[in-house]
Amino acid sequence: MPDPAPYQRIKDTLLERVHSGLWQPGDSIPGEQQLALDFNCARSTVHRALRELAEEGVLERKRKTGTRVAYPTGRSLALDISLVEDEIKATGASYQYQLLERKLAPLPPTVAAHLNRAPGEEALHLLCLHYADRHPYQLEDRWIDPQTVPEAREEGFDKIGPNPWLLRNVPWTEAEHVISADLATGAVASALGLKEGEPILIVERRTWNAKGPVTTVRFHHPGRTHRLRSAFAPR
Amino acid sequence: MPDPAPYQRIKDTLLERVHSGLWQPGDSIPGEQQLALDFNCARSTVHRALRELAEEGVLERKRKTGTRVAYPTGRSLALDISLVEDEIKATGASYQYQLLERKLAPLPPTVAAHLNRAPGEEALHLLCLHYADRHPYQLEDRWIDPQTVPEAREEGFDKIGPNPWLLRNVPWTEAEHVISADLATGAVASALGLKEGEPILIVERRTWNAKGPVTTVRFHHPGRTHRLRSAFAPR
DNA sequence: TAAGGTTATTTGTCCAGACATAATTGGAGA
DNA sequence: TCTCCAATTATGTCTGGACAAATAACCTTA
Structure with missing residues (x-):
């Protein structure tokens, strides 16, 4: 050494x-x-x-x-947010990826606002499921702006997840994260194998590059079993 | 400038x-x-x-x-975790603090593990409610180890919250955070003014100083209205 | 052709000294 | 006593030079 x-x-x-x-x-x-x-x-x-x-x-x-x-204030906390695949493999579990849906769809209002589009305009919508040891681990609900990322039209996303693909092809330079909790309903519940009304932990990420907004994505996790962890020093 | x-x-x-x-x-x-x-x-x-x-x-x-x-990886995300009071006042809202409960009680198993005590041993248990503009904002559920922090026996915590008091009197040097989602039940629901079964966002913090574990605290927030935000750069 | 060693290039760190800048302290003058 | 300015002292930064370490590229030899 x-x-x-x-x-x-x-x-x-x-x-x-x-x-x-x-x-x-x-x-x-x-x-x-x-x-x-x-x-x-x-x-x-x-x-x-x-x-x-x-x-x-x-x-x-x-x-x-x-x-x-210094007196510690807990002013900031660092969470590791890696690629799901790495995150899962790091625990020793096996990783599996499944594309549930890929289509052009009208933008819901909140997403439209981020992407600087009018609500109802069309964008690429993806639903993906990530498994850890065959158990649903994360449901990824993503919108990609086809104007900023035209290459996405050509990509099927059936083999490679949107996250690794985007990092490779349209790296972003800025991001914002919001963490919240909600209840599992309808499609989200069934995809994650939860009953309606069970808690889910949501991490929403919005990213930009030099040309403008790139993508909005919501990661849904089973709330009671999933944990965001941070061992950390004060900052 | x-x-x-x-x-x-x-x-x-x-x-x-x-x-x-x-x-x-x-x-x-x-x-x-x-x-x-x-x-x-x-x-x-x-x-x-x-x-x-x-x-x-x-x-x-x-x-x-x-x-x-560098290619961005989103490997880490920094969340600001300040004192609730500052956090609330920063939004322009008024802050209020209320002590709901303060008593010696037997440790539940998970907390006992962190504090290096046997389950059932007694420790100081605090329940506090923090208001933003008169609305419940955060329920604080805290255990303090009276062996590491004997001074806490003398403090009523009716005027000053445990967080500022601890920072002043028993600063910690290490902390671990875990974020998760759950459902509001019983006391938590009623304290936060939620119905049973509504989602809550939980931030659990465990801290240590040179002498050993100091405190375990769970912050409960209304899940749908509360957000942990992070505008951030890749790392 | 393959293996192995050498060289050149680029970043990583250190040093000693210099000056800049913030902030406390103390003193001069009103 | 109060106000304001100057001296002091600690941190903040820059310079220009030196050597260390990693490693890609090249060159030699089997």
């Missing part, structure tokens, strides 16, 4: 002091000059370690006042 | 080139040497800009090969 870089070693050491409780939230810690002497390195090396720890929310720095251990 | 630092200006410029689509995912971009000439600055300044963009997931860098625009 290669030696970690000095700035990294310093970060680790300082973080350890915070985690161990040796330095408590609110405590002042030594200045860069002093730490540079302690660690026998240049001030800029110490500076980088401190700067990054501050960015990560571990420390708070102010000119003239110096550096203190 | 003060001039932004050069490395920041470079970051902005490069990010703009990616966002505008001038540089597409997969494209190679000029090397550090070249960019330093372009921006008329030292290589280390360019290097910092590139390094940070790579950390943010915008670029991918490899030695010898150079720097390319």
Whole structure:
């Protein structure tokens, strides 16, 4: 194993002091000059370690006042949202993909608003089901704007899921996520193998690239068994 | 407004080139040497800009090969989780806090596991309701380990919510979040003013500090009206 | 042709020193 | 006592130079 870089070693050491409780939230810690002497390195090396720890929310720095251990606020939480396939395989389960529906359909109002289209205009609508070990894991309800993504007209989406296909062909540069809960009804319930009225967890993602809105997608998960997890440090 | 630092200006410029689509995912971009000439600055300044963009997931860098625009993967998503009070006030709504229950009670098994206690041992149980403009916004169901946090015995929690109190008195250094959906039942339903069987969104947070597990808390929100939002960049 | 070693290129990090900038502190003057 | 300015001190950033490490490309040899 290669030696970690000095700035990294310093970060680790300082973080350890915070985690161990040796330095408590609110405590002042030594200045860069002093730490540079302690660690026998240049001030800029110490500076980088401190700067990054501050960015990560571990420390708070102010000119003239110096550096203190930050009070955690839980200001942000990072959720991993990978491709379903990777997500499922990471748990050791087998992955299966099934296309339920693919057709041009009139846009519902909320989706139309995101895609900058009038409600009722036609767009490509996809319904896909992702299985983990043969159990329904996620129902994907997606709209693709054929104006921004004309190539999508040629793609059947019967072999490859829309997510990997889009990443490959029309990478987006901006996204917005909204998480909410609702009840399973009709098609969603039966696709996921749930009874009507069971809870579902919904992650909605809307993405843009330089040319405009690309796609809106709602991922539906069985609410009681699915979990979005985040082990994490304050930020 | 003060001039932004050069490395920041470079970051902005490069990010703009990616966002505008001038540089597409997969494209190679000029090397550090070249960019330093372009921006008329030292290589280390360019290097910092590139390094940070790579950390943010915008670029991918490899030695010898150079720097390319990254394909977005949506690998992570950042949710802001602030204090409820700030969260509510940020929307312009008025905030109100109400303590519903505060008593020592035997630990349910799942909570006991996190707090390293045997099920049935006693811990401090709190039920709190947070209002936005007089409407129930969040039901907080919290367990505090009186062994790790003896001070909590003395606190009534009738004026100050457990969250701000804990941050002030027993800051945690590590946390884990789990998001899920369920149905409102019994006490939860009536506290939130929902009918039985309506969907709720649950955020569970478990925290630790140097001395051990501090607290387990479940935040219950009305599922259809509450949203966890994240405008975000790929990572 | 295949294997293996060498070279060149690019990023990664460090350093020492310099100046900029924010913010506290203390002192001068009203 | 109050106000305002200046000195002090910590962090923030840049420079220009150096060396390390990864790795793609090339070159040698069997």
